[in-house]
Amino acid sequence: MSAHIIQIDNVHKSYGAVQVLKGISLTVPKGQVVALLGPSGSGKSTLLRCINHLETINGGQIRVNGELIGYEERGTRLHELPDTRIARQRRAIGMVFQSFNLFRHMTVLRNVMTGPVDVLGKSREEARAKAMELLEMVGLPDKADSYPSQLSGGQQQRVAIARTLAMEPRVLLLDEPTSALDPELSKEVISTIRALADQGYTMMIATHEMSIASGFCDRAVLMADGHVVEDRAAAEFFADPREARTRQFLDHYAKTAH
Numbered sequence: 001m002s003a004h005i006i007q008i009d010n011v012h013k014s015y016g017a018v019q020v021l022k023g024i025s026l027t028v029p030k031g032q033v034v035a036l037l038g039p040s041g042s043g044k045s046t047l048l049r050c051i052n053h054l055e056t057i058n059g060g061q062i063r064v065n066g067e068l069i070g071y072e073e074r075g076t077r078l079h080e081l082p083d084t085r086i087a088r089q090r091r092a093i094g095m096v097f098q099s100f101n102l103f104r105h106m107t108v109l110r111n112v113m114t115g116p117v118d119v120l121g122k123s124r125e126e127a128r129a130k131a132m133e134l135l136e137m138v139g140l141p142d143k144a145d146s147y148p149s150q151l152s153g154g155q156q157q158r159v160a161i162a163r164t165l166a167m168e169p170r171v172l173l174l175d176e177p178t179s180a181l182d183p184e185l186s187k188e189v190i191s192t193i194r195a196l197a198d199q200g201y202t203m204m205i206a207t208h209e210m211s212i213a214s215g216f217c218d219r220a221v222l223m224a225d226g227h228v229v230e231d232r233a234a235a236e237f238f239a240d241p242r243e244a245r246t247r248q249f250l251d252h253y254a255k256t257a258h
Ligand SMILES: Nc1ncnc2c1ncn2[C@@H]1O[C@H](COP(=O)(O)OP(=O)(O)OP(=O)(O)O)[C@@H](O)[C@H]1O
Pocket: 015, 018, 020, 038, 039, 040, 041, 042, 043, 044, 045, 046, 047
């Protein structure tokens, strides 16, 4: 099996006549943390949504852990999988969104336990112990019995991360995990994500927050106009960008950062 846990091969995606992804290819080895950068509308969210088949694709293939996502090959043609099989594939792919989407009527602890109990069939005891471990990891063990409305945005996002991890995903996709938060609360969430990076989680993070991309991502990928413009080790991407388009992008951030 390939050493690459995520394999994106020549993916095309259109909405009606609008071509958003025009042949994206990327492979991510296990344990790598990739920052997905690009101007608004460049297709970052679309690409992440294609990886766990929240969107169908019009061409190309996506594999996670060697398994073709969303489709099966019959002869030379691809057929979309039935919902139950797509749901099973999605369990291996954790997704964290900008808006945390916690269950408002459940305590923090139940938010984190519910997937493992209801979907993975774990016992309540096992799920509770694991949930407490994860709440500890994101720094919120004392909020286990609180409701989401009693938490700050940053705390809610850390619960959302714990809830995603409770499903024991093989990869984590984070779509602008800090953009709904003010800078102080962003910091808490960024240090949580950094801790996941240190623990060896494979992650793709779409972000406009350059401190994430340059702070601890291994690799930076710039998307623009439906293509990958530059894809390099993060240190080189920031210190010595190769493409004029990358320099323009970084200049824009340097100007608007303060
Ligand atoms: N469901 C949809 N229907 C039609 N067009 C869509 C849909 N979702 C996204 N688009 C279009 O696809 C393009 C890419 O959007 P996408 O959300 O992937 O960009 P992005 O890089 O994540 O931007 P941002 O940085 O603002 O989050 C945009 O032009 C957007 O308008």
